[in-house]
Amino acid sequence: MNPLFSWIDSRTGIGAVGKKLFYQNIPGGPRWRYAWGSVVAFAIAIQFITGLTLWMSYSPSVQTAWESVNHLQNDVAGGWLLRGLHHYCAQILPILLALHLMQIVIDAAYRAPREVNFWFGLLSMQVVLLMALTGYQLPWDQKGFWATKVAMNILGIVPVLGKPLQTVLIGGSDYGQLTLTHFLAVHAGLLPAILVVLVGIHVYLSRRNGPAGTESKITRSSPYWPDQLFRNAVVCLALVGTLLYLIFRHHLSDPQAALGAELTAPADPSEPYAAARPEWYFLFLYQFLKLFPSSMEIVGAIVIPGLVMGIFFLMPFTGKSKTGAKMNIGFLGCLFVGIGLLTYSALSHDAHDPDYQFAVKAATQESERVKELAASPAGIPPGGALNLLRNDPLTQGPKLFSKNCASCHRFQGGDGMGRKVKDEVSASELSGFASREWIAGLLDTNLVASPRYFGATKFATGKMVKFVKTHVGAYNAEQKEQLQKVIAALSAEAGLKSQANLDKDQAPIIEEGRTLFSEAINCSKCHAFRVKDPDLDAPDLTGYGSRDWMIRFIKNPAHESFYGEHNGRMPQFGEKQILSDESIGLVVDWLRGEWYQPGQTNMAALH
Amino acid sequence: MQGQNNPEDIRRRQFLAKSITAVCACGAAAVPLGAAFRVLTDPLGKGASSGAKIRITNLAALPPDGIPRKFPVITSKTDAWNKFANVPVGAVYLRRTKEDIVEALNVVCPHAGCFVDYSSEEKQFLCPCHKSSFKLDGSVANAGSPSPRGLDSLMVEVREGGNVWVEFLNFQAGRSDKVPAS
Numbered sequence: 001m002n003p004l005f006s007w008i009d010s011r012t013g014i015g016a017v018g019k020k021l022f023y024q025n026i027p028g029g030p031r032w033r034y035a036w037g038s039v040v041a042f043a044i045a046i047q048f049i050t051g052l053t054l055w056m057s058y059s060p061s062v063q064t065a066w067e068s069v070n071h072l073q074n075d076v077a078g079g080w081l082l083r084g085l086h087h088y089c090a091q092i093l094p095i096l097l098a099l100h101l102m103q104i105v106i107d108a109a110y111r112a113p114r115e116v117n118f119w120f121g122l123l124s125m126q127v128v129l130l131m132a133l134t135g136y137q138l139p140w141d142q143k144g145f146w147a148t149k150v151a152m153n154i155l156g157i158v159p160v161l162g163k164p165l166q167t168v169l170i171g172g173s174d175y176g177q178l179t180l181t182h183f184l185a186v187h188a189g190l191l192p193a194i195l196v197v198l199v200g201i202h203v204y205l206s207r208r209n210g211p212a213g214t215e216s217k218i219t220r221s222s223p224y225w226p227d228q229l230f231r232n233a234v235v236c237l238a239l240v241g242t243l244l245y246l247i248f249r250h251h252l253s254d255p256q257a258a259l260g261a262e263l264t265a266p267a268d269p270s271e272p273y274a275a276a277r278p279e280w281y282f283l284f285l286y287q288f289l290k291l292f293p294s295s296m297e298i299v300g301a302i303v304i305p306g307l308v309m310g311i312f313f314l315m316p317f318t319g320k321s322k323t324g325a326k327m328n329i330g331f332l333g334c335l336f337v338g339i340g341l342l343t344y345s346a347l348s349h350d351a352h353d354p355d356y357q358f359a360v361k362a363a364t365q366e367s368e369r370v371k372e373l374a375a376s377p378a379g380i381p382p383g384g385a386l387n388l389l390r391n392d393p394l395t396q397g398p399k400l401f402s403k404n405c406a407s408c409h410r411f412q413g414g415d416g417m418g419r420k421v422k423d424e425v426s427a428s429e430l431s432g433f434a435s436r437e438w439i440a441g442l443l444d445t446n447l448v449a450s451p452r453y454f455g456a457t458k459f460a461t462g463k464m465v466k467f468v469k470t471h472v473g474a475y476n477a478e479q480k481e482q483l484q485k486v487i488a489a490l491s492a493e494a495g496l497k498s499q500a501n502l503d504k505d506q507a508p509i510i511e512e513g514r515t516l517f518s519e520a521i522n523c524s525k526c527h528a529f530r531v532k533d534p535d536l537d538a539p540d541l542t543g544y545g546s547r548d549w550m551i552r553f554i555k556n557p558a559h560e561s562f563y564g565e566h567n568g569r570m571p572q573f574g575e576k577q578i579l580s581d582e583s584i585g586l587v588v589d590w591l592r593g594e595w596y597q598p599g600q601t602n603m604a605a606l607h
Numbered sequence: 608m609q610g611q612n613n614p615e616d617i618r619r620r621q622f623l624a625k626s627i628t629a630v631c632a633c634g635a636a637a638v639p640l641g642a643a644f645r646v647l648t649d650p651l652g653k654g655a656s657s658g659a660k661i662r663i664t665n666l667a668a669l670p671p672d673g674i675p676r677k678f679p680v681i682t683s684k685t686d687a688w689n690k691f692a693n694v695p696v697g698a699v700y701l702r703r704t705k706e707d708i709v710e711a712l713n714v715v716c717p718h719a720g721c722f723v724d725y726s727s728e729e730k731q732f733l734c735p736c737h738k739s740s741f742k743l744d745g746s747v748a749n750a751g752s753p754s755p756r757g758l759d760s761l762m763v764e765v766r767e768g769g770n771v772w773v774e775f776l777n778f779q780a781g782r783s784d785k786v787p788a789s
Contacts, residue, residue, distance in 0.1 A: 042635065045639075046639045049639045049640060049643055050639050050642065050643060052643075053642075053643035053646050053647060056646075056647065057646065064688070064689075067688040067689070068687070068688055070688065071687055071688035072646070075688070076646055076649045077645055077646070077649045077652065078641075078642050078645030078646045078649070079646055079649075081642040081645070082642040082643060082645075082646050085638065085639055085642055225625075226621060226624045226625045226628050227624060229628050229632075230624045230625075230627060230628040230631075233627070233628045233629075233631035233632040233635065234627070234631050236631065236632065236635040237631040237632075237634050237635040239635070240634070240635045240638045240639075243638070244638065374688075378690065379685065379688075379689070379690030380688050380689055380690060381689070381690070382689055382691060
């Protein structure tokens with residue numbers, strides 16, 4: 001023997017341990033089905049290796065949790081692979097555990113002398129599920145945040161200890177910094193330590209008692225190494241292959257798709273997330289809880305799952321007889337079928353729920369958008385990435401429009417978010433507002449009194465509609481050409497990003513249009529334009545459609561420079577403090593198409 | 608099968624099983640370990656930061672008598688996932704040697720990275736940590752100084768209106784040559 005090894009061996013006895021591990025006899029010889037335990041242990045080892053490394057890149061605070069995970073996912077070499085392995089391995093572990101448990105119950109391997117071993121296995125399973133639950137929240141993205149919130153509420157309904165435990169875990173009544181520090185410590189410190197002890201005892205006991213079901217018919221036996229280890233290694237490799245497939249699978253069909261695990265938008269406690277669902281292996285529980293009215297929720301959330309676990313713990317006693325063991329198999333079968341049906345029902349319900357589908361689509365868009373903003377030259381501010389979304393016109397504009405404007409106005413015929421609106425339209429269509437096309441439509445005899453413009457408003461029979469119908473309708477070719485120049489001049493007031501090049505190229509035409517505005521077309525009979533005239537009562541068109549003009553208009557459409565006393569139903573959003581200045585600015589920027597686009601270096605649009 | 612229990616065959620079969628086991632086990636372990644290794648070694652690939660020219664001050668703030676003055680270096684900074692605008696990233700001593708010629712020294716002592724102080728009595732830079740001292744031009748002043756090299760000089764540009772710009776860089780401590788810190 002190697003002198004160095006024998007020196008170490010004589011002081012540690014490591015040789016005997018190795019011998020026991022590798023050369024222990026397996027009664028009945030090696031089996032593929034004995035590999036389950038090993039593959040579960042290997043999956044846990046993957047979680048420890050990847051988890052520890054994830055921890056090194058992770059920063060548990062409200063301003064940095066999502067940001068550090070996003071950095072790892074998108075900026076650090078191999079980060080997506082590391083996250084992907086940890087994420088998908090956590091998804092596969094429950095399946096492996098369920099199969100392991102199924103095998104034990106079918107073989108009645110919980111019988112003497114393996115009762116204690118069985119209990120340690122069950123306890124380990126609980127700890128693994130708790131780790132999945134606590135880990136889900138750590139990226140602090142919308143999905144994890146809202147799903148974990150539901151789980152925490154369930155904990156809160158447990159009598160006596162539930163509420164205090166919930167408050168301690170969350171670190172108060174609100175989710176915040178302490179929630180993250182607590183969850184990280186529980187997920188990466190406390191639970192793994194407990195798991196190591198439980199699994200250690202479980203493995204020790206399973207080695208001590210040997211594989212079950214072979215006592216009576218031992219015909220041959222062979223050492224663990226190499227035949228059983230060979231099987232274990234092949235199964236472990238298959239597990240890694242499956243993980244890699246899951247990580248790459250979206251990428252295989254679409255090279256643009258993100259690799260690895262999903263990361264939704266940063267958690268926003270003020271923005272409920274309708275697409276929040278627990279991970280698929282808890283979906284059955286989620287669906288099961290829907291069957292109970294709130295007063296009975298405790299039965300569904302605590303009592304029944306508790307009873308199920310109780311039945312499992314008692315199996316070594318109930319399964320002593322052949323009939324008992326068969327009943328246990330029957331119970332497990334019913335449980336799996338029930339879980340399967342509930343999961344299917346939850347999935348199929350969501351698949352047919354348009355609101356859920358819409359929420360998922362909106363959430364996907366938001367997570368794509370925040371990644372774009374995070375990668376922009378301005379980057380993530382110290383206050384966190386949530387601010388990027390909160391100050392992003394492309395994200396907030398549609399939401400604000402849908403809540404505040406869409407009961408009267410439309411955007412591309414919808415509510416701004418792409419949904420149809422139930423209310424009757426009663427104000428103009430605002431997509432492309434102040435663009436040449438939009439103004440040309442307003443000055444079109446066929447369109448001006450349609451619901452796209454004034455048709456559904458009190459101005460349907462007003463002076464403007466009359467002017468368009470009687471005068472513009474009768475224009476000759478030269479006047480029509482002049483009108484086009486006026487349209488160009490008026491639209492140029494807005495300074496729209498989409499027309500920047502056109503406005504620049506046609507500067508002389510625009511200049512001409514400004515003169516024609518008051519001379520040939522005679523708009524200045526009612527509208528002020530680039531000169532103050534307090535006697536005119538139609539809206540002042542100086543700076544029409546510009547950011548400042550629109551903000552002033554939305555703040556107070558009844559101001560004398562706009563509709564004054566003729567204002568219809570439009571609320572004075574700023575004057576009456578219905579919307580904050582920031583919100584009005586976001587809606588205006590969105591309507592004007594002013595938001596950051598990847599590849600844009602000019603940061604003016606961001607601030 | 609013929610000769611299945613032949614010791615030679617058993618040996619050969621066992622060798623095959625052992626080899627496949629080793630390959631599968633290594634393959635399975637390599638993926639998580641490889642991913643972890645790649646992530647942990649990511650900073651190694653980032654390379655040295657190139658010096659950015661940063662406006663430090665104006666000539667008017669520098670005494671004409673050649674006495675050095677310390678200025679913070681304020682610029683934008685990317686720290687992993689965050690971007691900070693206008694934060695101090697270091698400090699420099701500026702010294703006017705002629706009317707419009709300015710010399711710049713990084714305040715970091717090349718020995719162990721402490722910030723040196725200027726002593727107007729001794730007309731020297733003194734390191735409070737390990738008692739290195741440096742002359743006004745940055746060269747090592749005390750024999751037996753623990754610092755392996757003089758203070759690091761930086762490129763200075765005096766631009767229009769007397770604005771002083773410095774190409775700011777930090778260098779690796781503890782070696783006799785000037786190598787930009789990564």
